[in-house]
Amino acid sequence: MTGSEPIRLTQYAHGGGCACKIPPGELESIVSGLAPAVERPNSDLIVGLATGDDAAVVRADGGLAIVATTDFFTPVVDDPYDWGRIAAANALSDVYAMGGTPVLAVNLLGWPRGVLPFELAAEGGCHIGGGHSVDDPEPKYGLAATGIVDPDRLLRNDTARPGLPLSLTKPLGIGVLNTRHKRTGERFEQAIEAMTTLNRDAAVAAVRAGVVCATDVTGFGLLGHLFKTMRASGTAAEIDVAAVPYLDGARDAVRAGFVSGGTRRNLDWVLPHLDPGSTSGEDLLLLADAQTSGGLLVVGEIPGAPVIGRVLPAGTATISLR
Template sequence: MTEIRLTSLSHGGGCGCKIAPAVLSQIMAELPLPGGFPDLLVGTESSDDAAVYRLNERQAIVATTDFFMPIVDDPHDFGRIAATNALSDVYAMGGQPILALAVVGMPVDKLPLTVVRQILAGGVSVCAAAGIPLAGGHSIDAPEPIYGLVALGLVHPDQVKRNDRGRAGDVLILGKPLGIGILSAALKKGQLDETGYARMIEHTTQLNRVGTALGEMDSVHAMTDVTGFGLLGHLLEICRGSGLDAELSFSQVPVIDTALALAEQGVATGAAGRNWDSYGASVRLDANVAEWQRKFLCDPQTSGGLLVACDPDGAGDVLDLFHRQGFKHAQIIGRLQAGNGGVRVQA
């Protein structure tokens, strides 16, 4: 670990840095949609994970940008997490990454150049694991450390997995366990032990490369990744875009064991509260859902798992694919049904 605590140099960390959903909606409300581009298959209309532009009958380019401030103090781990998180948006569209560019903002008067170099090296290592080059980027002198990627990928136009194509009766499958925001809050307070840190790094640096294969499955109707808005926030994007409701059972949601213990002790992030304030009116909680469980479902995930809506008949194949590719916690957490964009949560 570096002697300089990266997390002490920023006011937030990881995907918890995101602007709250309600505030973002207000910002975007009066901006015009990008019309007049028939080859733009996915733009800003559905709050999806990346833009998709058709190049020809067999190829579309997937383009996304993602960056944030440190969620951990180790510079190499920070770079790995930020890069893994950025590439996830390409996988969430069913795409295959082909190229990345670095987005770098560093307080060069506060950080030794060796630390900055370690952050960038972490990103390079993840891109190498994904089989793509980190081919350039842009850097600025900034008051807080910022790192991420511009990520580009390819996908067949017929295999793009949007977040607004769910169907009534679809089952919902989550690929990674929840709890990253809770672990990050404990880390910042000095309450996270070595086991908890290892769990955090394990999940945040696991590439969601399974998304490419999921894009080829006709039984998968909608897909997104769970990041800063928490599971409920990104599930609501699927529900609103698809014009459906969802039913969710907390007991079926995979959670990181260390984070579960911390949540029961009251550890939570401020972003979880901001998330709930943004979309809580669209969520119906059963009376036996505890306060800490609600916060868990709003917990901002950094480099979180893929959330898949698929035909019930294909759920077994989807789960098998997740498990074969190393996502051992993947499981069914609920289903979509007729409705108008809300979520009901059972304990």
């Protein structure tokens, strides 16, 4: 407590959740020269930097492969327990997005120990297997996660094929609701429920259905992650804008101006590769909304997930909206 006022974690960070990611275009320019240096032909590295997939995958003994990833971010909500649950679900999502099963995770914590009581950090309640902490001007939390996967049933972002449907396993709008929460203190249970729901069941369903292509929708928004997947696969996509699901209150948040800078940067990055048709500016922002612990974008159909579009042969525009 500060006096009689509760501590609001989101006020101690410049951004929140996956909206604080380095912009996608800038990030790609940073890592573009690394892939040739670390990925060698005929190595056991199955998935590396080349396509910007959700995690690295390396072949191991016994017919399995190891999935390795890490994810951490600044507070997306004010409650430390919810923040811990969200960050953990978000980090594990990268393993699920590869079709894998998490087996071990360690904590990553940055904490302004001279500014905020350290007891708040412990309220995250996600002590998994040790980890590392540093004194940091901004609070940050996440996990380094390791999983296992059958390399013959791997979900990748470069295996989309024309004619297949596109399914989305969680509604969009997390980003704009989180931005509203940061600015006003309003709590949105529907956003917290979405962010703390694991992508485990969706990944299992995708693998069982024979899906080979998927990615999770996080900081680059639906449009950004779809663009990366279509580009990596050498294909294009058509989205039925009316079929895309949104959280309650998401449209109101956009109309009220609660749009993060990360969302606007996502849209700017994708626009040169987009045929928006008659899509409104409001819908474009929602489609580019920077999600935290969002759902899976699946190239295929799985039970309970709405079909929002389809994969097309490569064309003038990588993504078309209708």
